[in-house]
Amino acid sequence: MLNVVVETGRLVATPELKHTKNEKPIPCTRFSIAVDRDYKQEGKERVTDFFDVICWRGTAEHVCKYFKKGQLITVRGSLQTRSYEDSQGAKHKAIEIVAESVYFADQKQE
Secondary structure, eight states: OOOOEEEEEEESSOOOOEEOOSSSOOEEEEEEEEEEOSOOOTTSOOOEEEEEEEEEHHHHHHHHHHOOTTOEEEEEEEEEEEEEEOTTSOEEEEEEEEEEEEEEOSOOOO
C-alpha cells in the first residue's frame, strides 16, 4: 500500500524542539504549514489549507535549527491518524503528516 504526501507551504510559527519523556529521550517537533490551493474561484479569495506536521530525531533538529515562521518549506512523508481524549473527556481524531524529509523551498537569501 502507498501512503506518501508532499506539501509545500509557509510555516505558521517557528518550530520548537522538544523531547519525549522516555528513558532515552527522542527529539521531536510539531508545527503547522499553510498551503494555498492551486485554484481560485472567480471573485473570491484563494483558499488556504493548514496541515499539522510532526518530525522526529535528526529531521526535528534540522527543522528547528534552520526554519523560521513564514519560510516556505516542502515536507515529504506519510499521513497518520491518532485519537485522543481532552481534559473534558471529549474524544478527538487528529490527522497529521509524519515528515521523513524537509526541504528549503524559498529562494536563497542574499
